[in-house]
Amino acid sequence: MILEGKIWRYGDNVDTDVIIPARYLNTSNPEELASHCMEDIDTTFVGAVRAGDIIVAGRNFGCGSSREHAPVAIKASGISCVVADSFARIFYRNAINIGLPLLEIGEVVGRISAGDYLSIDTTAGTVKNVTTGEVFQAPPLPPFVQEIVRAGGLINLLKEARP
């Protein structure tokens, strides 16, 4: 799948508490969660994010709490993909399980700046910085994880496998 969009650029260690603060966790409704996504580090996000936009961040994106509400809020905001230097592991699992594409491209993420335009091929794992012309490669997902992505999440895969 090819994804193109405007980017939202964040730094290292963006934790799940700032992605969706716990004061809003008295619901798991995706739209309600999306209406507060990122507000503790970026008050412009909710008002200006558009379907298809991409989040680009540094190291350890999604660290902290295991709340699946975090990738759910990001996905319901319209974000099509998160590109980072690295991801915290529970966030990574949760995103895969709910069908939010992630690409882990390492330190070269530093060569993507706020205002750049990206074109991403999630199947090939490539991130093209259209603004600078550079192309970055994420390592391929293990086959089993690809199966989850293909099915559109873990539950769909389990339903397919049902005897």
Place this chain on the structure above:
Amino acid sequence: MAMTMTEKIMARHAGLETVEPGQLIQCQVDIVLANDITFPPAAQEFSRIGRPVFDVEKIVLVPDHFTPNKDIKSAEMAKTMRQFVKENGIKHYFEVGRMGIEHVLLPEQGLVAPGEVIIGADSHTCTYGAVGAFATGVGSTDAGAAMATGQNWFKVPSSIKVELTGQLSPWVSGKDVVLTLIGRIGVDGARYQALEFCGEGLQSLSMADRFTIANMAIEAGAKNGIFPVDDITETYIDGRVQKSYERVAADEDASYARTVTIDLSALTPVVALPHLPENVRPVSEVNTIVINQVVIGSCTNGRLEDLAQAAAIFSHQPVHPDVRTIIIPGSQQVYLDAMKRGYIETFIRAGAVVSTPTCGPCLGGYMGILAAGERAVSTTNRNFRGRMGHVDSEVYLAGPAVAAASAVMGRIAGPQEVLK
């Protein structure tokens, strides 16, 4: 092939002779845990699969985050859990009044045992590594899926060996050990890895210290933290754990990604400054920072030994007039034991409030929210921006002795400043 503790437990639960780091495996799980925040979406995913629960004895549900319920929406979430428990015959559910903070409660009730694979829809599920289990946090979808299948997929982590030497000095506790470790390796220093603790220093670590250390493995990015099963573990689980279990030890020639050595004798009380648990400083370097609130409790430091340290400080001097101090025993049993020992009376006479068990303030839920510009010293586990309230408030993480001493002094302080 030689294996670490984590590799051995995972191999046995995957029905394999051996496993190696990086391998993707499917494991049987012994316990699936969820709380009042993570359960409702887990139940929704579970129902989409269309199978019955895999084992009514192996699902543990604890409404501890926003209970006793803070508002109507959180009451609805707790109600969802309660109905599921009745409809599905779940055996291990803890209603308000019997409820405790999940990671204090499960070990206390003997629900987690050495050698087990435990997943929980709560990142601090890694706490149970203290009893020699492989325990890790997952999201609601993983928990919901496992409630139906009794299984979960894992990537086998490589392990970091944390070699502990020497012994803890008085007033230095497990919190100082784990904060020092995180300060040294960073909040992603063990990302996707297991932290395996070993060495002669284990002898000076109580189970309370070990729970605190394993609890914060996630704050170094780790998949799990794990302790060997020794006499101290056996003494703790004796009389609690009723099910059969397997004592698993690492092979002597197991291979580790790296070794980190910590000399416990050299440790002093520390705090982690805002807004990352890796910003660790000795108390002596930051003891001019004025504070507004102290919280003593949580899945990290809500055990009897933690309250004992705080009570010892408050028996010398009361809470500073400008500080609100909130003390939260981690379970009803901890509360009762603290009452019998006189700690609760000491807290109340010192000018602190004592709350029923809840996660409330730790995650900025309720029961001690910070206003803009306010600072708290807290024995909890995260000091992220806005974690305990307003986005412009600050959280300083510390152990119970430093938290209590800071409550007395009205600024960040070490226990010796109160006791001298």
